[in-house]
Every structure is written in C-alpha cells, then in structure tokens.
Amino acid sequence: xxxxxxxxxxxxxxxxxxxxxxxxxxxxxxxxxxxxxxxxxxxxxxxxxxxxxxxxxxxxxxxxxxxxxxxxxxxxxxxxxxxxxxxxxxxxxxxxxxxxxxxxxxxxxxxxxxxxxxxxxxxxxxxxxxxxxxxxxxxxxxxxx
Numbered sequence: 001x002x003x004x005x006x007x008x009x010x011x012x013x014x015x016x017x018x019x020x021x022x023x024x025x026x027x028x029x030x031x032x033x034x035x036x037x038x039x040x041x042x043x044x045x046x047x048x049x050x051x052x053x054x055x056x057x058x059x060x061x062x063x064x065x066x067x068x069x070x071x072x073x074x075x076x077x078x079x080x081x082x083x084x085x086x087x088x089x090x091x092x093x094x095x096x097x098x099x100x101x102x103x104x105x106x107x108x109x110x111x112x113x114x115x116x117x118x119x120x121x122x123x124x125x126x127x128x129x130x131x132x133x134x135x136x137x138x139x140x141x142x143x144x145x
Contacts, residue, residue, distance in 0.1 A: 025065065032072035033115060035060075037087065037096065044069040045088040049110075057088075081116040 028034075037044045037060055044060035056077070060069040084104065087096050095101045099111040 022065075025063075028072040032074055033078075035071050035073065035113065036066075037069040037089070038098075039089075041069065041089045043088075043090055044071075046071060047086045047088060047093075048113075049084045049086075075115075078115050082112055082114050084110040085113050086110055 035046060045057050046060070047055050047057050049055045058071045058073060060071045062068070063070045084102070085099075086093050086108075088094075093108075095109050095111050099113055101109050101111050104110050
C-alpha cells in the first residue's frame with residue numbers, strides 16, 4: 001500500500017518537473033534566438049564577433065528533449081543583421097556546414113549568421129502562439145444554451 005503511494009508521489013513530482021522544464025523551454029523558444037549544433041561532441045561554444053577584435057562566447061548545452069546542442073541568445077545583444085562567428089567544438093575551431101561561411105582578411109574561415117532571418121522565425125513562432133491562444137480563448141468563452 002505504501003509503495004503505491006510513494007510511486008504516485010514520484011510520478012507527480014516527475015510530471016511537475018517536466019512541466020516546469022517544458023514551460024521554460026517554450027519561453028526560451030519564443031523570446032530568444034536559437035542556434036543549434038546537431039552533431040556529436042562533448043562541448044560546443046560559439047564565438048560571435050561584435051567587431052574586428054571584440055567578441056563574445058556563448059556555451060551550448062545538450063538538450064535532452066531535442067537531442068542536440070542548443071544555445072539561446074537574447075535578441076538585445078545584437079545591433080547588426082549579420083555577424084561573423086566561429087564554432088568551438090571540443091576545443092577546436094570549426095565551421096558549421098549548415099551556415100554560410102567566408103574567408104576573412106586574416107586568412108581564417110568564419111560562419112556568417114543572419115540574425116534577421118532568425119528574428120523572422122522568432123516572430124513567426126510568436127504569431128503562431130498568439131493565434132493558438134486566441135483560438136483557445138474563443139473556444140473557452142463559447143457556451144451552449
């Protein structure tokens with residue numbers, strides 16, 4: 001009898017933690033730029049060059065739900081449309097084939113990420129979610145007489 005109660009409590013706690021995690025993940029998806037790295041690695045970072053010499057490094061984390069490396073970046077960080085970036089995978093600088101790349105005047109290759117394109121995806125996600133919430137609220141307000 002007590003074992004069943006313990007299992008029910010464990011299920012409740014697991015479900016609650018999953019629900020909290022998914023809400024946090026959805027909030028990040030709606031309000032931040034999402035950059036993914038779908039290949040196998042131990043550690044992944046992205047170095048975003050703000051100008052010729054100044055850069056900022058962001059760490060990816062492995063998302064168990066999506067089964068890939070993800071970094072969410074606040075849109076307030078970016079003033080320009082495109083940035084020169086480098087991926088640092090397992091302490092080696094590399095280019096990701098899913099993004100365009102250029103050879104810079106220092107002789108190194110860099111990926112170029114267009115945050116305007118990411119911004120349009122972000123706005124599309126927000127528009128879809130607002131539409132769905134409007135539909136649900138309309139259905140909730142409808143009553144039969």
